[in-house]
Structure formats: structure tokens, C-alpha cells
Amino acid sequence: MSEISKTVFVLNGPNLNLLGLREPEIYGSTTLDEIAGMLEDRALELGLTIDMRQTNHEGMLVDWLHEAQAQGARAVLINAGAYTHTSIALLDAAKAITTPVIEVHISDPKTRESFRHTSYIGMAAAKTVEGHGPQSYLIALEAVASGEV
Template sequence: MTNTVYVLNGPNLNLLGTREPDIYGSDTLDDIAGMLEDRGRELGLEIDMRQTNHEGMLVDWLHEAQAEGAVAVLLNAAAYTHTSIALLDAIRAIRTPVIEVHLSDPSTREDFRHVSYVGMAAQETVQGLGAQSYVAALDVAARLQNAT
């Protein structure tokens, strides 16, 4: 097993910082990566941060995390959270703990965002803390690692 935590980001998250900052905040994905690198050093964890707009790539990366012995996966599947049975199945197919991450709180938004296929299989969910949702999720990953 490695000390690597995969941080997988789905569609449109490459636009963070400019996309609906009233909902998602002004931090960019690079800003979040920096926060995670800093916290990861404190926790003794390596961060492998990735973003794609393609559902199948997220599935492939989940499989890779399992194959590479990752400590955990932090997954912000963005809109795929609410639509992707493929991600649900991929999370169920691996033993690596998956922590669902959201910048906003989907339960306070449009009705269609209230269903989370990712959450049906994720070990835990961290949401509604803006960019700090990722840092809090990394703390969860460290706790899970230390519990094994």
C-alpha cells in the first residue's frame, strides 16, 4: 500500500474560481490542490489530484486507485454524482475507501441534486464547506488509514 490519496474531480470543476462563485466559491482547483498538498504533508499523505470532464475516465481512475493501493479516493463527481450508475458500480467494485466531496450542500439546491449515486457507495460524505470540504475529507481519509 502507498500513502497516496487520489483526488478525483468531475465535469466543469476545471472552471472553479470563475464558475458560479456564489455557489462554488472563488478558489480554483489549483488553490485546492495547494491546500491538500499542505495538509497532506502534515498527515504524511501524498496527493494525486486529477480532473476530467469524462465519466469513463473517473471509472478508470477509481480502478487505478485500487490497483495502485491508494489509501483512499476523494471523489467530487460533480454532476455525475446525480446521474452515474457507472460510478456507483465502480465504487462498489473496489475496496479502496471513497469519500464523496462537494463544495456546496446538494441537499439545499435543486431537487435533482438530492439523489447521490456516489453517496450510495461512498464510505463518507463531506459537503457544504467550500474548498475546505476537500481538506476535511482528507482528514477523514487519514482517520480511515489509521483505523486499519
């Protein structure tokens, strides 16, 4: 019997490299590096490891979803940024893998502009965590650790 992977991919899409600077009234002042540190600390406590990545390119996110499957990742947490609302390619990639995908958002898209109310990632995600600020990532990680997804 094979051992369950301890690696959780955390994929971040466009403009998330600007967290802490970008629209702090919506996204707060916590940077992506600070979120990575919080996740790494909590993952260590939970016996997991984090593979945290960010790109502004849609195809790279698709490739990373495929890579998570190929490497036998335990789960993928993905904050696809604006691609959440536009990318059928990400929907198809998430549907194509058996690795559980958890959609993560710092803000709550359903309380924002109407074009943010549709989530293609959410159509394939095992769970969505949104609207809890940077804690959304930790809530998602806890769901993985508890076996919820």
C-alpha cells in the same frame, strides 16, 4: 505485513476545472489549483501524498477509480460534479473496489435543486463531506488520515 499506502487519489469531475470562475455565488472564488495546493500542504503535514486529477469525461473517472484500487491507494476523494446525480457507472465502479471512497462537494446538494438530492456516489461512499466550500476536501483528507475511513 505490507505498509499502508500514503497516496490519496483526489478525483474531480466535469466543470470543476472552472472553479473560481463558475457560479462563484455557489462555489466561491477558489480555483481547483488552489484546492490542490491546500491539499498537498496538508497531506505533507499528515504524511500522505495527493494524486489530484480532473476530467470532464465519465469513463475517465471510472478508469481512475479502478486505477486507485490497482495502485493500492489509501483512499479516493471524489467530487464527481454533475455525475454524482446521474452516473450508475460511477456507483458500480465505487462498489467494485475495496479502496475507501469519500464523496466531496463544495456546496450542499441537498439545499439546491431537487435533481441534485440523489447521489449515486453517496450510495457507495464510506463518507460524504459537503457544504463546507473548499474545506470539504480538507475535512475528507483529515478523515482518511485519522483512520475514520
